[in-house]
Amino acid sequence: MTETVETAATEDLPEVLPYDPFDPAFHSDPYPTYRRLRATGGSVIRTGAGVAVLSYHDVHAVLRNPKLGRGEGAGYQDTLIPTPEGLRPAVMFMDPPDHTRIRALVNKAFTPRAIERLRGPAAELAAKLVAETAEETAAHGSVDLTARLFRPLGAGVLNILVGVPEKYLAQCIEYANDAGRGLDPAYTLSPEALANRLKARDGYVEIAKELIDERRARPVDDLMSELVLAEQDGERLNEIELLTTVANIFLAGFSAPQAAMGLAVLSLLRHPDQLKWYRDHPEEAVGSVEELMRFDASVQLINRTALEDTEVGGVPVKAGEEVFMLLGAANRDPEAYPDPDRLDLSRRGTRSLGFGHGIHYCVAAPIAKLVIEVVLNALSEYDVELRTQNPQTNGALAIRSLAELPVAVRPRTSS
DSSP: OOOOOOOOGGGGGGTTTSSTOHHHHHHHHOHHHHHHHHHHSEEEEEEEEEEEOOHHHHHHHHHOTTEEEEEEEEEHHHTOOTTEEEEEEEEEGGGGTHHHHHHHHHTTTTHHHHHTHHHHHHHHHHOOOOOOHHHHHHHSSOHIIIIIIHHOOOOOOHHHHHHHHHHHHHHHHHHHHHTTTTTSSGGSSSSHHHHHHHHHHHHHHHHHHHHHHHHHHHHOOSSSHHHOOOOOOTTTOOOHHHHHHHHHHHHHHHHHHHHHHHHHHHHHHOOOHHHHHHHHHHGHHHHHHHHHHHHHHHOOOOEESSSEEEEEETTTTTTTTTEEEEEEHHOOOTSSHHHHHHSOOOOOOOOOOOOOGGGGGGHHHHHHHHHHHHHHHHTTEEEEEOSSOOOEEESSBBBBBBSEEEEEEOOOOOO
């Protein structure tokens, strides 16, 4: 089912984004670049493809502007999922009215009850995995938390939700490594990376087809069955809608939690005073997670297409032009957050834009926040020492993730 995607010439890239998407320094720490762009170009910067938006207020407005949607531009084409009927979008990449109808059905599966029942099993799995990292540290001196904790915990939580058979789990985690750049513009990917991304999408679709057939024949108490059975006003998801929805859950669920956990843990380890605050204020975990996601957002870049002529932050945007929202910059906007480059777990007020806003607000946001909380709680029971202050990232533009996080994990020796 994989289809070939043409990539743009390298010399065209600087016209699309206001920064160099291949700059290793940007991938290591994008925030100095955002500060420079804001200082020299303002909150809305015109590019050859449209505009890039850096301010919290303007990003917030874009996400609520009905004249800005998914459309069928390059950004939309990058997100399509292969199905037996050709490439099709998942619900998160649709515009109303299709998005409205399908989102209402999907919401029926992501109930507070379905999400909250994850907490106990997720916490238990996190505690087990962290204990194993301590054992590995004792034996080898260090451990990679990305491989030994974030990936298996993210996969384990998703498995609780949808019931992926054990025989597919290892393959799903492997696909997640290739799908980790799933939202990046195709022209920023090498031919090998692009081929691997499409291979991962094909693989997730095949597994999704099998699980959907199984749940239709024998429903159980999990999210997959809820999606198969979800009905509203006499309507259900059709076969292609169901397939793309489940495949998209796999694409996001096996890679996005890993990214969010890694950045949150790294931020805390770089700020020992805030780690102490977290340990001393367990009742503030929800707010702490929100601040960590603001401080270093895993989702850095999303886009919309102008469906008709409009404006963004006073800058005219013509129909068909792209609007690139730099969420990492918006979450460090000094007009939205006092002293935005400081991690402050006691900060309360303006909600971060890490999960979007408006009709496309991420339906799985509560799950991601829960997973971050349980992994922080499990690690806070140990002394964790960074082996490097600047671990390697995955090189993605849209969903920034750590390729590795080498640490030493030992039983706590101080209160």
